[in-house]
Amino acid sequence: MRMRSFLALLMVPALVAALPPAAGAQALSIPGPYGNADGCAFASGQTVSGYSLFVLRPDGLEAYAAECEFVQVLPARSGAAVVTALCQGEGLTDIRMFTISPSDRENGTLLVHFDNGELWHEVAACP
Numbered sequence: 001m002r003m004r005s006f007l008a009l010l011m012v013p014a015l016v017a018a019l020p021p022a023a024g025a026q027a028l029s030i031p032g033p034y035g036n037a038d039g040c041a042f043a044s045g046q047t048v049s050g051y052s053l054f055v056l057r058p059d060g061l062e063a064y065a066a067e068c069e070f071v072q073v074l075p076a077r078s079g080a081a082v083v084t085a086l087c088q089g090e091g092l093t094d095i096r097m098f099t100i101s102p103s104d105r106e107n108g109t110l111l112v113h114f115d116n117g118e119l120w121h122e123v124a125a126c127p
Contacts, residue, residue, distance in 0.1 A: 026059075026070055026071065026072055026073040027058040027059045027070065027073060028056075028058045028059075028070070028073055028081055028083070028100060029058075029075065029081075030056070030057075030058050030110070030125075031125070032057075032058075032125065032126065033055050033056065033057050033125075033126045034055070034056040034057075034109075034110055034123040034124060034125050034126060035054055035055035035056060035123050035124075035126050036052060036053075036054050036121065036123060036124075037052075038050055038052050038053045038054070039053055039054045039055030039056075039062070039123065039126070040055065040124075040126035040127065042055055042062070043055045043057075043126050044126065050064070051064045052064065054112075054120075054121045054123065055123075055126070056100070056110065056112060056121075056123050060085065061085070061098075061112070063121075065089045065090055066087055066088070066089035066090075067087065067088055067089065068085035068086065068087035068088075068096060069085060069086050069087075070083050070084070070085050071084055071085060071086050072084040078101070079101065079102045080099060080100065080101035080102070081099070081100050081101070082097065082098075082099055083097065083098045083099070083100055084096075084097050085097070085098065096114075096115070097114075097115040098112055098113060098114065098115065098120070099111075099112075099113040099115070099117075100112050100113075101113070103122055107124070108124065108125060109122050109123060109124045110122070110123050110124075
């Protein structure tokens with residue numbers, strides 16, 4: 001009886017190791033922050049005041065009065081991605097979906113669209 005208990009205890013670490021890793025936030029395949037002028041200034045640590053702030057990071061985005069954490073990123077062959085985000089702003093938390101896609105391969109900007117197709121921002125890589 002003691003031997004069975006001992007063997008069962010030895011198997012616990014093996015079972016735990018076989019479990020899939022806990023799901024965490026997912027990220028876009030971008031090398032760093034993208035943003036408009038105010039967003040890039042904010043990303044570099046500068047204080048920004050104004051309503052135009054927008055910065056896109058691999059794991060989320062920040063805009064005036066809103067911050068979103070990406071919880072699912074589904075890449076497409078076209079280079080676009082469908083993103084599900086948990087967003088907080090003005091005392092509310094909600095789930096939002098975005099499409100993020102390259103706009104023009106020559107200038108390297110990205111387009112961020114709401115789930116209804118409306119363009120929210122066009123952003124460039126921050127220096």
